[in-house]
Amino acid sequence: MGRYVIRRLLQMIPVFIGTTFIIFAMVHALGDPVAAFFGDKAPDPAAAAQIRQQLGLDNPLIVQYGNYMKGIFSGNLGTAFNGQPVTDLLKIAYPTTLKLALVAFTFEVIIGIGLGVLSGMRRGRLADTGVMMMTLIVISIPTFVIGYVLQYLFGVKWGLADATVPPGAPFQSLLLPGIVLASVSLAYVARLTRTTIAENSKADYVRTAVAKGLPRRRVVTHHLLRNSLIPVITFLGTDLGALMGGALVTERIFNIHGVGYYLYQGIVHQDTSTVVGFVTVLVIVFLLANLLVDLLYAVLDPRIRYA
Amino acid sequence: MRGATQAKFAAGAIAIALAATACSTSSSSGSSSGSNANGVVTAWWGDPQNPLIPTDTNEVNGGAVLNMIFEGLQHYNPKTGVAELANAQSITTTDQQHFTITLKSGWKFSDGTPVTASSYVDAWNWGAYLPHAQNNTDPFFTSIQGYDAVHPATGSPTATTMSGLKVVNDTTFTVALTQKFSLWPDTLGYSAFYPLPQSFFKNPTAWEAHPVGNGPYLIKSWTKGTGMSLTPSSTYSGNYKPKNGGIDLKVYTDPNAAYADLQAGNLDIDNGLSTTALKTVQSDLNGRYLNEPAGINQTISFPLNQPQWNTAGAKLVREGLSMAIDRPTITKVIFQNTRTPATDWTSPVLGAEGGFSSTLCGDVCTYNPTKAKQLIQQGGGIPGGQLTISYNADGPHKEWVDAVCNSINNALGNTNACVGKPIGTFAQFRNQIQNKQMTSAFRTGWQMDYPLIQDFLQPLFYTNAASNDSHYSNPQFDSLVNQANAASTKATAVSDFQNAEKLLVTDLPSIPLWYQNGTVGWSSNVSNVSLDVFSVPVYTNITVNK
Numbered sequence: 001m002g003r004y005v006i007r008r009l010l011q012m013i014p015v016f017i018g019t020t021f022i023i024f025a026m027v028h029a030l031g032d033p034v035a036a037f038f039g040d041k042a043p044d045p046a047a048a049a050q051i052r053q054q055l056g057l058d059n060p061l062i063v064q065y066g067n068y069m070k071g072i073f074s075g076n077l078g079t080a081f082n083g084q085p086v087t088d089l090l091k092i093a094y095p096t097t098l099k100l101a102l103v104a105f106t107f108e109v110i111i112g113i114g115l116g117v118l119s120g121m122r123r124g125r126l127a128d129t130g131v132m133m134m135t136l137i138v139i140s141i142p143t144f145v146i147g148y149v150l151q152y153l154f155g156v157k158w159g160l161a162d163a164t165v166p167p168g169a170p171f172q173s174l175l176l177p178g179i180v181l182a183s184v185s186l187a188y189v190a191r192l193t194r195t196t197i198a199e200n201s202k203a204d205y206v207r208t209a210v211a212k213g214l215p216r217r218r219v220v221t222h223h224l225l226r227n228s229l230i231p232v233i234t235f236l237g238t239d240l241g242a243l244m245g246g247a248l249v250t251e252r253i254f255n256i257h258g259v260g261y262y263l264y265q266g267i268v269h270q271d272t273s274t275v276v277g278f279v280t281v282l283v284i285v286f287l288l289a290n291l292l293v294d295l296l297y298a299v300l301d302p303r304i305r306y307a
Numbered sequence: 308m309r310g311a312t313q314a315k316f317a318a319g320a321i322a323i324a325l326a327a328t329a330c331s332t333s334s335s336s337g338s339s340s341g342s343n344a345n346g347v348v349t350a351w352w353g354d355p356q357n358p359l360i361p362t363d364t365n366e367v368n369g370g371a372v373l374n375m376i377f378e379g380l381q382h383y384n385p386k387t388g389v390a391e392l393a394n395a396q397s398i399t400t401t402d403q404q405h406f407t408i409t410l411k412s413g414w415k416f417s418d419g420t421p422v423t424a425s426s427y428v429d430a431w432n433w434g435a436y437l438p439h440a441q442n443n444t445d446p447f448f449t450s451i452q453g454y455d456a457v458h459p460a461t462g463s464p465t466a467t468t469m470s471g472l473k474v475v476n477d478t479t480f481t482v483a484l485t486q487k488f489s490l491w492p493d494t495l496g497y498s499a500f501y502p503l504p505q506s507f508f509k510n511p512t513a514w515e516a517h518p519v520g521n522g523p524y525l526i527k528s529w530t531k532g533t534g535m536s537l538t539p540s541s542t543y544s545g546n547y548k549p550k551n552g553g554i555d556l557k558v559y560t561d562p563n564a565a566y567a568d569l570q571a572g573n574l575d576i577d578n579g580l581s582t583t584a585l586k587t588v589q590s591d592l593n594g595r596y597l598n599e600p601a602g603i604n605q606t607i608s609f610p611l612n613q614p615q616w617n618t619a620g621a622k623l624v625r626e627g628l629s630m631a632i633d634r635p636t637i638t639k640v641i642f643q644n645t646r647t648p649a650t651d652w653t654s655p656v657l658g659a660e661g662g663f664s665s666t667l668c669g670d671v672c673t674y675n676p677t678k679a680k681q682l683i684q685q686g687g688g689i690p691g692g693q694l695t696i697s698y699n700a701d702g703p704h705k706e707w708v709d710a711v712c713n714s715i716n717n718a719l720g721n722t723n724a725c726v727g728k729p730i731g732t733f734a735q736f737r738n739q740i741q742n743k744q745m746t747s748a749f750r751t752g753w754q755m756d757y758p759l760i761q762d763f764l765q766p767l768f769y770t771n772a773a774s775n776d777s778h779y780s781n782p783q784f785d786s787l788v789n790q791a792n793a794a795s796t797k798a799t800a801v802s803d804f805q806n807a808e809k810l811l812v813t814d815l816p817s818i819p820l821w822y823q824n825g826t827v828g829w830s831s832n833v834s835n836v837s838l839d840v841f842s843v844p845v846y847t848n849i850t851v852n853k
Contacts, residue, residue, distance in 0.1 A: 030731065030732055030734065030735055032734065032738050033734055035734045035737035035738050035741060037356070037357065037442045038365065038442050038737075043442070043737075043741065044442070044444065044445040044773065045460060046437055046458055046459060046460050046461070047437065047440055047441060047442055047444065047445075047458075048442075050437055050438065050440035051440045051442070054440055081356070081357070082354075082355070082356065082357065082358065082531065083358055083512075083515065084531055089532070092532065148563065151564075151567050152567065155567055155571050156567055156570045156571045159571065162571075162573070163564075163567040163568050163570070163571035163573060164559075164564045164565075164567060164568045164573065166573075167530065167533045167534060251560075252560050252561040252564065253561060253563070253564060254564060255559050255560060255561065255564035255565070255568070257532055257533055257558070257560075261532070261560050262532070264560060265354065265532075265560075267732075268701060268732070268733075269356060269734075270732065270734050
């Protein structure tokens with residue numbers, strides 16, 4: 001197990017170098033960021049050259065990348081164009097997004113799995129049809145539509161929640177954005193759980209457990225659910241990464257200054273250090289989430305062993 | 308402060324009726340309930356792109372703060388746009404080239420240090436000095452003698468100060484320009500000319516984190532990326548003392564989020580209204596909405612550096628294209644009547660006295676599809692067989708570019724005569740223009756720096772000027788501009804500039820499309836909301852209702 005984890009962690013190094021380089025090259029390919037400093041006005045060539053030199057933008061791409069990587073290993077992720085160190089921006093942005101992602105993740109797990117179990121156990125009945133219909137509707141509506149509609153109804157019309165998230169992002173104001181962010185994945189989780197529950201409820205081990213005379217509650221939680229959760233966990237694991245990256249739309253709608261906000265600003269200003277820094281951390285989150293999922297398999301299914 | 312690039316100004320139309328309703332609402336609610344002098348106003352804001360140094364800020368968000376924390380030699384009247392003496396006691400000249408500036412005594416920065424002649428001279432020298440890499444020096448300091456020595460086009464500077472600036476005593480300094488520029492004193496209200504306190508020169512980085520100025524407000528706290536709190540400054544000596552207890556600026560990424568906050572009562576001033584909001588703003592806000600002309604115009608420019616666009620025939624083609632654009636319909640349908648068809652290359656904010664004309668472009672800017680088709684055929688057809696209009700896809704331009712093309716296609720009876728050509732980001736778009744890679748038409752917008760006809764013509768159409776994106780060059784135009792700059796009265800200068808502008812009607816380096824308006828919506832908590840000629844809210848005048 002320990003060796004497996006170490007191997008996986010070592011595998012992350014080339015992925016890390018590869019992604020940072022690709023992102024670096026892509027932002028670079030967008031063109032000269034200095035032009036955007038000057039607004040609608042043509043840049044003054046002398047000042048533009050000066051800015052380029054100060055930011056190291058006059059070096060060839062590979063040298064810029066080399067300098068950037070050198071900085072990373074000494075814990076310096078570079079400076080954003082407005083003079084703030086990228087590490088500072090990360091410190092502000094990631095906790096906020098993480099908070100939002102956790103709220104959304106909680107909704108996803110509790111409501112998603114709950115609805116899935118409910119409809120899986122009562123297949124073909126009213127509850128099942130209702131859940132299936134609801135999830136289908138949620139899946140087919142784009143997130144931003146759900147976002148704006150809920151924001152208007154709860155935030156503006158009824159005044160039940162904050163229309164936008166105030167600075168500091170307190171938990172109670174993240175409930176609404178959390179539901180919006182979780183909505184689509186929640187629907188998938190519910191459908192996935194329903195299918196596996198429905199399938200496994202006819203399995204031999206469930207019949208055995210029932211025949212043993214175990215209480216129904218125990219059969220469902222310990223036997224049926226534990227086995228049915230494996231595909232759901234895979235989905236949830238990858239989704240945790242997607243939640244952090246996918247918060248972009250939700251963050252915009254509710255004016256949350258998290259990863260999405262800084263990433264967007266970085267792309268608009270072609271601020272390489274900001275974009276690469278934020279994406280790199282996102283990549284690491286994805287990799288770690290995947291590793292976690294793989295390890296969880298072993299916990300859920302003792303037949304799976306890692307060496 | 309050119310910012311007409313993205314949705315920073317979600318514009319509106321000159322709807323006199325709307326403005327009238329808005330006025331009556333604000334005055335009635337203001338008088339009936341009275342105001343709370345300590346009330347704080349929350350206002351929409353975007354994160355400034357550059358450090359808040361006057362010579363480094365050329366976009367609206369940073370500009371809005373600078374105007375609150377600084378007061379320059381001149382102040383543009385928020386209603387008329389006319390430059391009025393502020394920190395300056397007098398600005399005198401006998402030859403339109405050498406100016407003597409005397410300051411009012413007793414003015415202070417908010418840290419208590421006095422505003423002296425050196426505060427100005429040092430700030431200007433610092434900003435112009437090339438190694439400081441400031442992006443807002445051209446064309447503001449370029450006209451001062453000695454600029455080339457501190458800011459050479461290539462190589463290293465040979466001096467640290469401009470020879471044209473001389474401090475006479477604590478309250479007087481002289482400025483020598485490289486050539487005559489009669490309207491120069493009127494440019495001094497612009498933010499690049501603001502003074503800086505001693506503390507800035509000692510430690511610019513520390514100052515950047517907490518800017519100190521001599522304006523009506525001072526910065527109480529600033530969390531980058533989130534917001535800024537401003538309170539009235541007790542050391543301010545000018546005429547625009549705040550009538551409220553402070554301004555809280557809140558950063559929004561998405562205009563719709565700000566609008567939701569405005570409706571929910573969490574935001575008082577929203578001057579970043581989106582086009583979606585503009586459709587319903589009138590009824591949503593019960594008339595608490597204002598829609599006024601701004602010093603911004605939109606044009607379509609042509610690359611005259613390309614030989615195929617620089618022929619006599621191409622001139623006729625451009626004239627035909629201008630006539631093929633149905634401006635009234637596009638401004639009505641696409642912009643919800645929130646833009647006004649253009650009739651010249653300036654802006655209505657200048658007023659007739661300042662050089663605006665409602666007839667200058669005449670027939671050339673009037674929709675006439677039959678004549679358009681005829682002219683384009685006469686000129687040998689569109690160079691290359693198809694017109695593409697390039698625009699930056701990160702701004703709200705696709706809709707109107709498609710509409711313009713549609714209008715041209717309909718006039719020519721050819722569905723392929725014109726297509727829009729999106730270019731990823733604004734920076735990429737600028738690069739292509741700057742590197743002369745444009746081969747066909749592209750969108751251009753201009754937001755004035757100061758309400759002067761000079762600012763709408765010289766930087767855009769003078770040979771090799773900083774923003775001459777179409778690379779237009781006409782010796783006659785240049786000499787008329789020079790003549791205007793040497794004029795001894797403002798009236799002669801304006802009429803000379805207008806004569807130069809008339810040359811644009813025949814040469815058409817760019818086609819005027821429409822003037823953009825500034826819009827602002829406000830909550831029921833505040834009154835006396837207005838926009839200045841730069842379409843920035845007049846923050847000092849806003850009162851909070853009791």
